[in-house]
Amino acid sequence: MKNLVLPSLRSFAAIFFPKLCPGCMNPLHETERVICWVCQLSLPQTDHPWDFQNELWEKMNQFGRIERVVSLFDFHKNSRVQSLLHQLKYKGQQEIGEFLGNWIAPQIMASKVFSEVDAVLPLPLHPERFQQRGYNQVQKFSDCLAHHLGLPVVNDLVVRKKKTRSLVKIKNTDRWEEVDNAFAVKGYQNNTFKHFLLVDDVITTGATLSSCANALLEACGGSISFVALASRLS
Ligand SMILES: [Zn+2]
Numbered sequence: 001m002k003n004l005v006l007p008s009l010r011s012f013a014a015i016f017f018p019k020l021c022p023g024c025m026n027p028l029h030e031t032e033r034v035i036c037w038v039c040q041l042s043l044p045q046t047d048h049p050w051d052f053q054n055e056l057w058e059k060m061n062q063f064g065r066i067e068r069v070v071s072l073f074d075f076h077k078n079s080r081v082q083s084l085l086h087q088l089k090y091k092g093q094q095e096i097g098e099f100l101g102n103w104i105a106p107q108i109m110a111s112k113v114f115s116e117v118d119a120v121l122p123l124p125l126h127p128e129r130f131q132q133r134g135y136n137q138v139q140k141f142s143d144c145l146a147h148h149l150g151l152p153v154v155n156d157l158v159v160r161k162k163k164t165r166s167l168v169k170i171k172n173t174d175r176w177e178e179v180d181n182a183f184a185v186k187g188y189q190n191n192t193f194k195h196f197l198l199v200d201d202v203i204t205t206g207a208t209l210s211s212c213a214n215a216l217l218e219a220c221g222g223s224i225s226f227v228a229l230a231s232r233l234s
Pocket residue numbers: 021022023024025026035036037038039040
């Protein structure tokens with residue numbers, strides 16, 4: 001009896017509280033999971049997994065040597081991508097990270113863009129922010145990528161020691177100062193990894209990722225690559 005009642009209760013709930021697509025906020029069809037088909041077909045995907053010297057790579061290499069740089073989508077204001085990232089970051093919808101990880105992983109494996117990487121490192125939040133939010137918005141994406149690539153996830157090597165303001169509210173020229181010395185590397189003496197893949201949600205100026213990369217390179221040496229869910233070049 002229990003088995004018959006539960007599914008019907010679920011369908012009943014789905015009529016009144018349908019799950020919404022985080023990209024367009026329309027109700028998901030029962031055959032759709034996490035992101036609707038319309039959004040999936042219209043999200044502005046980049047060709048970064050195949051174009052190793054893409055524009056974002058060029059931009060990030062102005063600030064120091066970064067091996068490979070991949071962003072899954074182009075970021076535009078008031079877009080489906082912005083909505084997706086907002087739901088992931090502020091509304092607890094962590095399944096979006098896993099969904100996007102499963103989306104990009106086959107491309108990354110086919111292109112071998114990160115074939116030299118030996119560890120995946122999600123950009124850490126400041127402990128206070130982590131406590132407020134309850135999760136790191138790039139953790140699931142990082143875990144999923146690492147799983148597909150057969151690599152370990154490193155969560156305890158880098159800490160965010162400076163509680164930076166949201167960079168969205170800061171002028172581009174001041175962002176570098178805001179994140180300067182924001183990260184510290186703990187226990188680097190025992191580190192054996194040689195090429196970290198740093199993971200962030202959005203790359204705009206690149207200041208945060210570069211600050212973390214510099215801290216890691218200074219402490220551990222080796223090489224760094226970046227992957228992000230979205231990027232805005234201007
Ligand atoms: Zn949608």
